Every structure is written in structure tokens, then in C-alpha cells.
Amino acid sequence: MSDRLYLEQFGNVHALPILHYRMEFAHLVREAFETVKPDCIALELPQTLEQQFLRGVRRLPEISVLAYHVAAQSVFLIIEPADPLIEGARLALEHQVPLHLVDIDLDSYPAHPEQLPDSYSVQRIGLEPFYREVAKLYRDIPPGEEDLRRERGMAYRLRQLSQQHERVLFICGMAHLERIRRDFDAPQAQPLTRTRREGITIFNLHPECCHEVLAEYPFLSALYETRRSPLPPEPAPGGPSLRKSFNAFELILGGKQSIPEEEALAESVQRSAHRIGPEGELPDRQKIMLRLFLEAARHYRQETGDKVHFWQKRAFFRFARNYALLSRMLLPDLFQMLAAARGCLDDNFAYAFFRLAAHYPWQKEASDIPTLRLSAAELWSATKRIRFRPREQVRAKGLSRLKMMNRKKEKRPGDWLEGFDDPYICSFPPEDVSIEEYGRNLKRIGARQLSEEASKSEPFSSSLLDGIDMRETLRNIHEGKIYVRENKRQKSGVGCVVVILDEDKEGTKYPYCMTWLGEHAQESDMAFYATPPTDNIVGPGISRCEYGGFLLSYPPRRMVDVWHDPDYRYALGKSEHLLMAALDYSLEKDVVYAAAKPPRSFMKQHAARLGKRIIYLPLGSLSPVALKKLRAFHILYGRDKRDIAKDYIW
Incomplete structure (x- = not known):
């Protein structure tokens, strides 16, 4: 026994x-x-x-x-x-x-x-x-x-x-x-x-109701069901991906390709069934929770390109554990895990986590008997729940809040591909507003940095100037003197902004190079290099891309295709290409350049010959949260997609 x-x-x-x-x-x-x-x-x-x-x-x-x-x-x-x-x-x-x-x-x-x-x-x-x-x-x-x-x-x-x-x-x-x-x-x-x-x-x-009314969340139930019988062979690495991609010829010719989302989720269940313990033993709920997190992290990286770091994993499990202890439980339920996923990472990871946790491979909408949609609110508002099973109404209400995580899916394989027949592309306006505001913020940071570089400190003699410099005073406390600071406000006008998130020295990670113009007087012209639009389809005629680097130039409607301009043939890499274009198009003396490494001396000399100046901002000095939100953007194939884009972009 x-x-x-x-x-x-x-x-x-x-x-x-x-x-x-x-x-x-x-x-x-x-x-x-x-x-x-x-x-x-x-x-x-x-x-x-x-x-x-x-x-x-x-x-x-x-x-x-x-x-x-x-x-x-x-x-x-x-x-x-x-x-x-x-x-x-x-x-x-x-x-x-x-x-x-x-x-x-x-x-x-x-x-x-x-x-x-x-x-x-x-x-x-x-x-x-x-x-x-x-x-x-x-x-x-x-x-x-x-x-x-x-x-x-x-x-x-x-x-x-x-x-x-x-x-x-x-x-x-x-x-x-x-x-x-x-x-x-x-x-x-x-x-x-x-x-x-x-x-x-x-x-x-109905399969969409499983996560809301089942006592054990569907992923756990699926693992238990899989382990009731002899385990199938463990899936080989490199199976179906959740990243919906099509090659360019399919887009042009209107071909269709099945998107095996259900296969990818079912593969995660099979892989996890092998890795939570020996066959025939009682599955450990903690190991199931770990496998759910790891598989969700893999799907999250496939779809967004972002890696889940160790410190985020540690914060997730600590948050979820403490949340469970508040409700006098040893381990968290699904809602508590989703709250931890959203708080310790972001909404995209929370959705990837939810989608896998709510997946039960055998449940289909069509069956030999009628299909019933059942919500937790309906279950507890008109039922004698204790007749068969004791369950807490608080939990049911909590789980019902998971409806906000629902996102639109393809009605049939290849359905989203039909939206790519429009030859014109445009951006998603809320993302335009965000990136323009970020560019203005970098201009303010650059101007402030110039003023700080021109400021000086000196021992107090007859005037306090712009105030006591506490840093210099403490640094030279052995002298017994008070230092005061004089802020010299430089006359500066920042024209263009260049942000390099990844230099892409091999030239393979961000092959998509584009220049597009501002649509009105409050938008900048923009040149960028990014991941291909065909690599991640998120809606009908809607592609999700990731910036490797971008250039903002104001006023708009002046920039030609910088990627084919022979004047920039001496640039070493895409980052220098954008910096050369920024020096060329800037109407002001200063250009902000935010990157992990400063520009080489040749670029500073080139800027001096043009009468310009490069203000370098280390990428590490900028908010990583803001950069992460800014890094992803969407390309819409046709202006009509702007009316529906909000239903597919999170």
C-alpha cells in the first residue's frame, strides 16, 4: 500500500x-x-x-x-x-x-x-x-x-x-x-x-468554458488524463510553433497555410506529462505549475521574441506563493497564478500562460450531444452546489474574471491571411503616439545632458550661484570648503533621434528595412530595421514586428528611402546607417543617439564636418520597461485595418 x-x-x-x-x-x-x-x-x-x-x-x-x-x-x-x-x-x-x-x-x-x-x-x-x-x-x-x-x-x-x-x-x-x-x-x-x-x-x-467551471484548471486535468494511460512518446524538439508566419510568396499569391496552434498546445501537454515524474506516480502539483510556467515562457518567446529571465521566474513563484498564503492555501489557483504572471512579467506572458492553462485537448465544440456554454456566474447563481460537490463561490467569481483574457482567434486556418491583399501599409496610431512621445522625451534628456556637461562647480567665495553642490562638497570634505554649482544652460536644438536596441551585426535577425513618412504635421518621418512582417501574423492583415533600431526625423514629409541612398554606403552596419541619415536630415545642430555602445570616432568627425554634434545616451540609462513596451510594433496592410486592430493588438 x-x-x-x-x-x-x-x-x-x-x-x-x-x-x-x-x-x-x-x-x-x-x-x-x-x-x-x-x-x-x-x-x-x-x-x-x-x-x-x-x-x-x-x-x-x-x-x-x-x-x-x-x-x-x-x-x-x-x-x-x-x-x-x-x-x-x-x-x-x-x-x-x-x-x-x-x-x-x-x-x-x-x-x-x-x-x-x-x-x-x-x-x-x-x-x-x-x-x-x-x-x-x-x-x-x-x-x-x-x-x-x-x-x-x-x-x-x-x-x-x-x-x-x-x-x-x-x-x-x-x-x-x-x-x-x-x-x-x-x-x-x-x-x-x-x-x-x-x-x-x-x-x-463548450471548450471555452473549461477554465471557468472546472475545479482543476484544464492543463492540470489534461496532464492527469494523459498519465492515466501509457504515456505517448515525448515530442521531439522543434515541433509546431505558436508564431504564425507565412512566406512572402504565400502572401502575394493568396495561398493558405494551417496554423497548428492546437497542435503546439497539445504538444506542451505531452511533453509536460513526461517531465513531472515517473509514470504511474502521483503528479506533484508544484511540478505541474513549474511545467506550465516553462511551457508558457517558451510560447511567449516564440510569439514576442522576449526571453523570460531567471529573476522574473523567481518573482513569479514568490508572488504566487504569497498570494496563496493570503487565502490560507499552500499553492495558488489559476486566477492567482495569472495575477502573478501579469504582475511579474506582462500581459502577453499572462495571455500565453492563460491560453495553455485553459487548454484541454479532447474538448471540442461539436459533439454527438448538445453543447452547453456554462459560466461560473450561472453555475452559482442558480444551482444547489452542495448537493454533489463542495466548492467555494469566491473561487468561482474569481475565475469568472478570466474572461478579460480572451483574444480573437482564427475562425478557420488561413483566415487571417486574407487580410493581406491591400498593397498599402500603415502603422497603428496608438503606437505612433507612444513612439513620438518617447522621441520628445529623449530630446529633453539630451538637452539636459548638454547643460549638465557645461555646468561647473567651484569653492564658495562670494555668491551661491545656482546652489550648493552637495556631491562636490562631500567629495572634498577634507578641504573644509563648501562648493557651489553654476548651471550653464546651453543653447541646443535636438533635431533627430536614433535609438539602437540591437546592432544586428550579422544582419540576419532584423532584415526588414523600411522608411515611412509622417501622415500629418504632428508625426515624424521614420526609418527603421525590424523583424519581417511575415514572421508573426496576429490578425487579418496585421503583423507584429520588433524594432532593432529606428530613426525619428521632424518635420515630416522630407525623408526619402535612406536604405538605398548611396551617400550612406560607408556605414558599418544598420546602426551607423541610421546615424548618418539622422545627421543628414537634422535641421538642428544636435542629434540624440541612444545605443548600448557609443558611436565610433569616425562618426563624430563626420558629424563635425556637417556642423552637427552627437549626444550619446547609454541604453542602460534608459528605462528597460519603456524600451520593452516600445520595441514591439504592428504593421497594418490597409488603412481599413485600423478599425479592427484594437481587437488583435494588446
């Missing part, structure tokens, strides 16, 4: 105490089945649901929802793989063991808000001490009349089964097991209960 497993035995009944809808207990059901080798399995579910319930279990791994109405209210039972009762039913069907639903059907059942320990603790301390503490908690809570009726009814049915079978495996919630064991030994009369219920309907759960 596993050191985590614990069974309560009375007569020939082996009872497994569980928490409903938790993966750890679903795995314990499998261990209990292998240990007891029962010839009968009993579940804490009403017999009136048996026919449709078994139909839903047979549909797994597709998730089903049982629904019926009681007094103008809807009651739902979700059949998902990581639930111990569902696991018990599946084992019974797979091994042809008799299955019995022994609970009684009540028309009314009160809600019992309960604060139970995190099920992950079973992974560490085992089931027996966990159950002892939970049972002690329930002893202090007086049971309701409905609870007593259900427990007497289950005890009566178990006594009947124990007389018909040698080994009965009973899977039951921890709240009821202690009293059921007591009632099992006492004489019980057959309970008066409903023997038939009309109007029970089974639905296929």
Missing part, C-alpha cells in the same frame, strides 16, 4: 475519504483500487442519475455536464477526469466491476460554506493525518437533517452491498464518512427517497 493511502474499514467495506474534484484524491482512488481489488465500487452519488452519469463517464476524456431542474432552479454535475468519484466510476467500467450509486436524491439541500485544508498537503503528509484533522473539524459542526438522511441512506445501501460482495470500495466525502461508519453498525430502515427523476439532460461542455 502507498504510504499516502489510508482506508477506513468497517465490515468488508473499505472506505476512502476524499475531497471532491481534487487530483490528489483521484489518484488515491487508483491506488485504493489496486490495493483492495474490490468486487464492487460504491459512490456518493444518487442512484437516480445513474443512466446519464454512466453515459457521461463513458464519454471521457470529453467533459460532460448533467443538468436538471428543481423548483425552477438548475442543478449541474460536471463530469471531469480529475475527480475521485469519476475516477472510481471509470475504473469500475474499465475493469467490469459492479458500480453502485448509494446516495439518496433530495429536492433541497442547504449550502455549507467550509474552509478545508489544501489538498496538496496529502502529497506531503499522507491521507491519514489529513483525514484525522478534517474529521476533527467536522465533529464541531452539527450536521443538518438533510446530512443525516443522506448518511443513513448510504449506510443502509452499504450494508446491503456488504452482504452481496466480499470487498466493497466505498468512495465518500470526508464530511460524512465518520457518521456513515457509525450508522453502518446500527440497524437501519430502508430510507424513503425518490427512486426516479425526470428531465436529466447530458450536455457537452
Whole structure:
């Protein structure tokens, strides 16, 4: 027997105490089945649901929802793989063991808000001490009349089964097991209960609802489902990417190419199933959380080109852990992990994390039964939730907020490619506003730097000038003198701004070179080099690119194609190419050059011959957050795309 497993035995009944809808207990059901080798399995579910319930279990791994109405209210039972009762039913069907639903059907059942320990603790301390503490908690809570009726009814049915079978495996919630064991030994009369219920309907759960209504988030449920059977071969590296790209000939000729987003997500599930532990062992929830983060980081890099750094990973797990502790849990739920992803990285990573966490490969919209859309708000506003499973309404409301993460997807493969038939390209106006404001800010920084370079400090004699220079005073404190500062404001006019984010010395990372003109008097002309637009399609006629470097020149409508101008043939690399163009087009004396390395002396001499001056700003002195937001931009194929771009650009 596993050191985590614990069974309560009375007569020939082996009872497994569980928490409903938790993966750890679903795995314990499998261990209990292998240990007891029962010839009968009993579940804490009403017999009136048996026919449709078994139909839903047979549909797994597709998730089903049982629904019926009681007094103008809807009651739902979700059949998902990581639930111990569902696991018990599946084992019974797979091994042809008799299955019995022994609970009684009540028309009314009160809600019992309960604060139970995190099920992950079973992974560490085992089931027996966990159950002892939970049972002690329930002893202090007086049971309701409905609870007593259900427990007497289950005890009566178990006594009947124990007389018909040698080994009965009973899977039951921890709240009821202690009293059921007591009632099992006492004489019980057959309970008066409903023997038939009309109007029970089974639905296929819509795949977009899985993340909102499942107790375990879909990625975890998918890993559990994958590991129930022999693991498929681990996917080879270099499989399908989430970066939607097309070659130029496909764009020109209107060809279509399938975008295997579902394949890439399913591959992540298979890879993670291999790497969270040996086959057949209880998956560690912490390792699942780590794999989810690593796979989301890989998808994030594919789509945005940004790498997730170690310090961001450490901040994510620390934030998520502390957030979980605030709610008195050991590990965070999906909403808390998404809050950590968004806060410690950015919205794009949070979306990549959410998209993978919400992926359940087997769930499809079309099925052999009707498909039902079900939200957490609908589930808790009109349902008797405690009838089948205890779940917290707070969690459901929290998960419902994940709807804001939804982004538009292709309706069919190649759908977005149809938007590239317009020969004209343009920018996304909100990004234009951001980059223009950033350029004006760099001009202010450059002018201030010139003034600081011209300022001087001297010992105080007769005038305080522009104030006491504390730095120089402390530096020369051994002299016993006070130094004052004279700020000399240089007459400066900054014309062009050049920002080099990556020099791209090999010339392969940012091959797309473009010059485009400002559309109105408040926009600058711009020249830049970036990643190819065909490498990352994010919407119909919308491409996401990343700047390697760019030049802003004001006033607009003056710049020709700088990349084919023979005057700049002496430039060594794209960065010098832009700097030469900036010196050429600047109407002012000064040009701001922000890069990781200062320009070589030849460029300073070239600027002097033109009567210009280069103001160098180290890239490390600028805000990395602002640069990261600025680095990505979008190219729209046609001005009509501006009306829809906000739905695809985040």
C-alpha cells in the first residue's frame, strides 16, 4: 500500500475519504483500487442519475455536464477526469466491476460554506493525518437533517452491498464518512427517497468554458488524463510553433497555410506529462505549475521574441506563493497564478500562460450531444452546489474574471491571411503616439545632458550661484570648503533621434528595412530595421514586428528611402546607417543617439564636418520597461485595418 493511502474499514467495506474534484484524491482512488481489488465500487452519488452519469463517464476524456431542474432552479454535475468519484466510476467500467450509486436524491439541500485544508498537503503528509484533522473539524459542526438522511441512506445501501460482495470500495466525502461508519453498525430502515427523476439532460461542455467551471484548471486535468494511460512518446524538439508566419510568396499569391496552434498546445501537454515524474506516480502539483510556467515562457518567446529571465521566474513563484498564503492555501489557483504572471512579467506572458492553462485537448465544440456554454456566474447563481460537490463561490467569481483574457482567434486556418491583399501599409496610431512621445522625451534628456556637461562647480567665495553642490562638497570634505554649482544652460536644438536596441551585426535577425513618412504635421518621418512582417501574423492583415533600431526625423514629409541612398554606403552596419541619415536630415545642430555602445570616432568627425554634434545616451540609462513596451510594433496592410486592430493588438 502507498504510504499516502489510508482506508477506513468497517465490515468488508473499505472506505476512502476524499475531497471532491481534487487530483490528489483521484489518484488515491487508483491506488485504493489496486490495493483492495474490490468486487464492487460504491459512490456518493444518487442512484437516480445513474443512466446519464454512466453515459457521461463513458464519454471521457470529453467533459460532460448533467443538468436538471428543481423548483425552477438548475442543478449541474460536471463530469471531469480529475475527480475521485469519476475516477472510481471509470475504473469500475474499465475493469467490469459492479458500480453502485448509494446516495439518496433530495429536492433541497442547504449550502455549507467550509474552509478545508489544501489538498496538496496529502502529497506531503499522507491521507491519514489529513483525514484525522478534517474529521476533527467536522465533529464541531452539527450536521443538518438533510446530512443525516443522506448518511443513513448510504449506510443502509452499504450494508446491503456488504452482504452481496466480499470487498466493497466505498468512495465518500470526508464530511460524512465518520457518521456513515457509525450508522453502518446500527440497524437501519430502508430510507424513503425518490427512486426516479425526470428531465436529466447530458450536455457537452463548450471548450471555452473549461477554465471557468472546472475545479482543476484544464492543463492540470489534461496532464492527469494523459498519465492515466501509457504515456505517448515525448515530442521531439522543434515541433509546431505558436508564431504564425507565412512566406512572402504565400502572401502575394493568396495561398493558405494551417496554423497548428492546437497542435503546439497539445504538444506542451505531452511533453509536460513526461517531465513531472515517473509514470504511474502521483503528479506533484508544484511540478505541474513549474511545467506550465516553462511551457508558457517558451510560447511567449516564440510569439514576442522576449526571453523570460531567471529573476522574473523567481518573482513569479514568490508572488504566487504569497498570494496563496493570503487565502490560507499552500499553492495558488489559476486566477492567482495569472495575477502573478501579469504582475511579474506582462500581459502577453499572462495571455500565453492563460491560453495553455485553459487548454484541454479532447474538448471540442461539436459533439454527438448538445453543447452547453456554462459560466461560473450561472453555475452559482442558480444551482444547489452542495448537493454533489463542495466548492467555494469566491473561487468561482474569481475565475469568472478570466474572461478579460480572451483574444480573437482564427475562425478557420488561413483566415487571417486574407487580410493581406491591400498593397498599402500603415502603422497603428496608438503606437505612433507612444513612439513620438518617447522621441520628445529623449530630446529633453539630451538637452539636459548638454547643460549638465557645461555646468561647473567651484569653492564658495562670494555668491551661491545656482546652489550648493552637495556631491562636490562631500567629495572634498577634507578641504573644509563648501562648493557651489553654476548651471550653464546651453543653447541646443535636438533635431533627430536614433535609438539602437540591437546592432544586428550579422544582419540576419532584423532584415526588414523600411522608411515611412509622417501622415500629418504632428508625426515624424521614420526609418527603421525590424523583424519581417511575415514572421508573426496576429490578425487579418496585421503583423507584429520588433524594432532593432529606428530613426525619428521632424518635420515630416522630407525623408526619402535612406536604405538605398548611396551617400550612406560607408556605414558599418544598420546602426551607423541610421546615424548618418539622422545627421543628414537634422535641421538642428544636435542629434540624440541612444545605443548600448557609443558611436565610433569616425562618426563624430563626420558629424563635425556637417556642423552637427552627437549626444550619446547609454541604453542602460534608459528605462528597460519603456524600451520593452516600445520595441514591439504592428504593421497594418490597409488603412481599413485600423478599425479592427484594437481587437488583435494588446
